[in-house]
Amino acid sequence: MPNVHLTEPMQKYVQAQIESGAYANLSEVVRAGVRMLMEKDGARQFYALKADLEMAATLAENGDFAEFDAQAFEPDAFDR
Template sequence: MPNVYLTKQMQEYAEAQIRSGAYANLSEVVRAGMRAIMEKDGARAFYALKAELEAAAEEVERGDYVEFDPRAFEPDAFRR
């Protein structure tokens, strides 16, 4: 189990969360924090993908694209 160092302010906040009954112990507080970070990272990835898709859609609307030719891309897949 890794050791975790908390600043005094973080430690006091965590202890207050435990006293309030929101969490049973420090491990639960830390896990909740890790879940929040993981959710935030998931949202960040979603919005990055959304921005890429919007940029690609704008390129298509401008006519700035090349038609995909699967035979040119993978000619061996179409040989019999």
């Protein structure tokens, strides 16, 4: 999987990054890009979870919830 095909504008940008000293070679530029995508994906997951939690809190505040029975959920934890 080491082959990377870039458009001409991307090639020029990468070459400028290397010439400026920001990166030593194409591999460093690609790794930086992949790291940014990974961070962005992590942020996307965080905000999706946050939205889910906000919706659950709103439902609970409106009385749309079920009582949790810890003993029914994990009966062995109460056998002491």
